Amino acid sequence: MRALLASVTAGVLALAVAGCGQGIKSNGAAPGGNRYVTVVKLTGVAWFNRMETGVKQFASQTGVDATQTGADDASPEKQVKIIQDLIPQRPTAIAVVPNSPESLEGVLKRARDAGIKVVTHEASDQQNTDVDIEPFDNAAYGAHMVDELTNCMGGSGSYAQLVGHLTAKTHMEWAQGAVDRAKSAHPTVQRVTDPVESQENADVAYNRTKELLARYPDLKGILGSAATDVAGIGRAVQEAGKQNSVCVMGTSVPSVASKYLQDGSIDKIFFWDPATAGTAMMKIAQMLTENKPVTQGTNLGLPGYESLTQIRPNPPTFHGSAWIDVDRNNVGQYSF
Numbered sequence: 001m002r003a004l005l006a007s008v009t010a011g012v013l014a015l016a017v018a019g020c021g022q023g024i025k026s027n028g029a030a031p032g033g034n035r036y037v038t039v040v041k042l043t044g045v046a047w048f049n050r051m052e053t054g055v056k057q058f059a060s061q062t063g064v065d066a067t068q069t070g071a072d073d074a075s076p077e078k079q080v081k082i083i084q085d086l087i088p089q090r091p092t093a094i095a096v097v098p099n100s101p102e103s104l105e106g107v108l109k110r111a112r113d114a115g116i117k118v119v120t121h122e123a124s125d126q127q128n129t130d131v132d133i134e135p136f137d138n139a140a141y142g143a144h145m146v147d148e149l150t151n152c153m154g155g156s157g158s159y160a161q162l163v164g165h166l167t168a169k170t171h172m173e174w175a176q177g178a179v180d181r182a183k184s185a186h187p188t189v190q191r192v193t194d195p196v197e198s199q200e201n202a203d204v205a206y207n208r209t210k211e212l213l214a215r216y217p218d219l220k221g222i223l224g225s226a227a228t229d230v231a232g233i234g235r236a237v238q239e240a241g242k243q244n245s246v247c248v249m250g251t252s253v254p255s256v257a258s259k260y261l262q263d264g265s266i267d268k269i270f271f272w273d274p275a276t277a278g279t280a281m282m283k284i285a286q287m288l289t290e291n292k293p294v295t296q297g298t299n300l301g302l303p304g305y306e307s308l309t310q311i312r313p314n315p316p317t318f319h320g321s322a323w324i325d326v327d328r329n330n331v332g333q334y335s336f
Contacts, residue, residue, distance in 0.1 A: 134318065234260030
């Protein structure tokens with residue numbers, strides 16, 4: 001009987017220990033107790049696949065439980081739901097690349113009220129964030145793109161602008177930066193219509209471009225904003241046989257744009273390394289967790305983020321100097 005009781009007691013203790021272990025595992029907490037979750041605009045596209053590389057590198061280097069998640073399309077509602085579901089899990093920090101910063105204000109406030117640190121990216125006017133980190137000054141980036149497009153267009157003509165969503169803060173800032181620069185420095189260059197929404201989808205960008213080419217037969221340039229835009233634009237320009245008459249530029253990554261760069265359907269792309277941006281968000285989350293301030297001049301130890309510039313004191317938004325220009329001559333230098 002004593003042996004039986006001892007056996008039962010041991011079994012109960014084993015189950016209790018196992019149950020505790022399972023509880024820790026389901027929470028996803030790292031040994032040090034810190035868990036950072038990055039919520040991106042959508043999964044399954046090259047841009048955010050590359051960002052996940054940076055998140056995983058940070059996890060490997062630090063031992064922090066850092067992961068990435070997102071919805072299967074760029075729906076603000078789905079992104080809100082993901083964050084809502086994360087809040088009861090009490091991760092140490094949530095990093096977000098918003099589809100619509102405005103739509104996230106309520107849920108990010110609830111996260112902060114729950115004691116969760118919040119870091120945002122591509123959301124320079126986000127109110128409910130501890131730190132927003134931008135890769136560069138967005139107006140300057142838009143101005144740079146239209147400078148390059150103007151040069152390609154021979155100094156004059158009309159262009160169109162695609163954005164992922166009209167609610168995408170950074171895309172709209174780039175578009176406005178381009179318009180402002182054209183007005184001040186290139187008065188013979190004009191945008192033909194308000195920004196056209198691509199829904200972060202290459203097929204939508206393709207169809208919108210066909211419509212633009214039909215509506216504006218003298219169109220000389222098209223700028224894209226979402227990483228998938230220029231691929232859709234380039235495909236439409238290629239099919240129309242207008243590689244030599246329509247200049248195509250915009251934000252993308254080499255793996256998406258390479259084949260169109262080679263045949264001239266895309267002339268140039270601009271980007272920042274999403275992996276480095278992912279790591280930057282994680283490093284800021286770590287600083288916040290350790291109560292270290294992010295201030296003017298903060299060095300994250302990452303290319304383009306060695307000396308942060310504060311954009312505005314409330315919310316605390318910072319930018320680096322991380323953009324890269326790529327054309328057919330140097331696209332082979334990049335593996336993502």
